[in-house]
Amino acid sequence: MTRRERGFFELYDDDPERADALVFGRRTGASRRGFLNGAGLAALAAAVGGPVVFAGRMPAGLVPAALAETKGDAKPFAFEGKAKDLMVLQDQPLNVETPIHLLDPDVTPTEAMFIRNNGRIPEPATDPKAWSITIDGEVNTPLTLTVGELESRFRPVTLRLQLECGGNGRSFFVPETRGNQWGHGAVHQGEWTGVRLKDVLEAAGLKPGAVYTGHFGADPHLSGDTTKQALSRGIPIAKAMEEHTIIALRLNGQPIPQVHGAPARLVAPGWPGSTSQKWLTRIWIRDRVHDGQGMTGNSYRLTKYPVVPGSKVDEKDTVIMESMPVRAVITNPAHGTELPAGTRRIDLRGHAWAGEKTVRAVDVSTDYGATWRKAEVDQPKNKYAWQNWRAAVDLPSHGYYELWVRATDSDGVMQPVVAGNWNPQGYGGNPMHRVAVLVPAGA
Ligand SMILES: Nc1nc2c(c(=O)[nH]1)N[C@H]1C(S)=C(S)[C@@H](COP(=O)(O)O)O[C@H]1N2
Ligand SMILES: [Mo]
Numbered sequence: 092m093t094r095r096e097r098g099f100f101e102l103y104d105d106d107p108e109r110a111d112a113l114v115f116g117r118r119t120g121a122s123r124r125g126f127l128n129g130a131g132l133a134a135l136a137a138a139v140g141g142p143v144v145f146a147g148r149m150p151a152g153l154v155p156a157a158l159a160e161t162k163g164d165a166k167p168f169a170f171e172g173k174a175k176d177l178m179v180l181q182d183q184p185l186n187v188e189t190p191i192h193l194l195d196p197d198v199t200p201t202e203a204m205f206i207r208n209n210g211r212i213p214e215p216a217t218d219p220k221a222w223s224i225t226i227d228g229e230v231n232t233p234l235t236l237t238v239g240e241l242e243s244r245f246r247p248v249t250l251r252l253q254l255e256c257g258g259n260g261r262s263f264f265v266p267e268t269r270g271n272q273w274g275h276g277a278v279h280q281g282e283w284t285g286v287r288l289k290d291v292l293e294a295a296g297l298k299p300g301a302v303y304t305g306h307f308g309a310d311p312h313l314s315g316d317t318t319k320q321a322l323s324r325g326i327p328i329a330k331a332m333e334e335h336t337i338i339a340l341r342l343n344g345q346p347i348p349q350v351h352g353a354p355a356r357l358v359a360p361g362w363p364g365s366t367s368q369k370w371l372t373r374i375w376i377r378d379r380v381h382d383g384q385g386m387t388g389n390s391y392r393l394t395k396y397p398v399v400p401g402s403k404v405d406e407k408d409t410v411i412m413e414s415m416p417v418r419a420v421i422t423n424p425a426h427g428t429e430l431p432a433g434t435r436r437i438d439l440r441g442h443a444w445a446g447e448k449t450v451r452a453v454d455v456s457t458d459y460g461a462t463w464r465k466a467e468v469d470q471p472k473n474k475y476a477w478q479n480w481r482a483a484v485d486l487p488s489h490g491y492y493e494l495w496v497r498a499t500d501s502d503g504v505m506q507p508v509v510a511g512n513w514n515p516q517g518y519g520g521n522p523m524h525r526v527a528v529l530v531p532a533g534a
Pocket of ligand 2: 207255256258363364
């Protein structure tokens with residue numbers, strides 16, 4: 092047995108440069124990748140606290156999961172109503188990621204939900220019921236409705252909806268792209284109560300020329316410039332009329348917290364989170380694709396065809412990102428768990444989702460993808476709810492393991508091992524999720 096010099100991750104936390112050099116030998120340029128030779132393997136075993144059981148199946152050059160984890164600011168997150176272990180990626184604007192194990196419940200607790208802001212958080216409304224939303228543009232009757240009127244005039248709906256940032260997984264792209272370096276944790280599934288956007292748009296009456304929505308919120312632009320929007324995205328009319336697209340008024344049975352868009356926000360499930368406007372004040376029905384803040388250039392756009400990673404891409408060679416891609420996460424055990432000595436079999440569980448589509452299969456591996464086992468996958472509770480999955484796996488001896496999960500969507504598209512589909516701003520990075528665990532040697 093390898094004697095454990097340090098804790099599971101301490102070495103990498105303290106001095107990642109030195110740790111990399113130890114494990115992978117000479118570094119080439121700024122790259123972390125190298126080859127695991129005998130000395131590297133011994134160093135890795137020492138670092139992770141046990142023998143790397145399936146080292147023989149480990150792809151050369153793949154950064155071990157124990158070392159690849161994204162980390163936010165090391166300080167505990169101090170924000171009213173929020174869990175302290177959320178990871179702050181950015182302060183101004185506030186961008187905060189959820190460690191995956193906090194996503195374990197089917198409905199994400201409000202305190203565990205990731206936060207994504209492009210601008211400043213607006214001042215809370217003094218009278219939330221009097222907050223008003225204007226529907227104008229290509230409609231027969233422009234409307235201004237208060238939250239109170241939305242509640243009294245339209246039928247309420249409650250749905251479990253997964254909401255994922257378009258940039259979730261950005262940190263896995265090579266070369267790195269601009270923006271928040273999210274791991275897999277820019278996603279949540281709330282139980283949202285509100286009214287269907289469709290019902291509201293029907294009350295206004297769409298003109299035949301209606302093509303797209305344009306969303307506006309009350310959050311000031313980061314610069315303080317009142318002529319600029321922090322974010323103003325939109326969706327095609329068909330998505331706006333889809334019955335799961337809602338103006339949400341409550342989250343998990345409570346008023347929506349200010350940071351999540353109180354008192355009214357859109358939820359356009361399965362699409363990049365940026366289409367789910369917080370602090371909603373206006374929906375402008377457009378006769379063309381909306382051109383607000385975040386709709387043009389490379390923002391929220393994928394390339395029309397594969398490009399050489401790192402190349403410059405023209406707007407004409409891009410398409411607006413619509414459905415989010417397939418992804419699965421392991422919510423239990425947590426990354427970095429030291430299991431009880433003698434553990435030889437464990438239960439894995441988590442969620443999987445695929446934007447507009449559903450998940451057909453989830454597979455798990457303990458040996459770097461050499462062999463796979465099928466997980467049991469539940470049906471979604473409602474359309475756009477994530478699907479819970481579970482699987483038991485064997486761990487043949489003590490040591491370091493990586494638990495890998497990959498999902499396949501209803502069209503047969505499977506998650507890649509590493510983030511493919513590179514695009515200039517790093518959207519839709521969905522490599523498989525990997526969790527490192529340790530089974531210590533018996534006493
Ligand atoms: N008004 C407004 N709405 C917004 C944003 C914003 O910056 N301003 N960010 C969007 C993005 S990019 C995402 S991913 C989601 C995140 O929602 P959450 O902060 O409630 O988790 O909100 C969206 N709605
Ligand atoms: Mo986002």
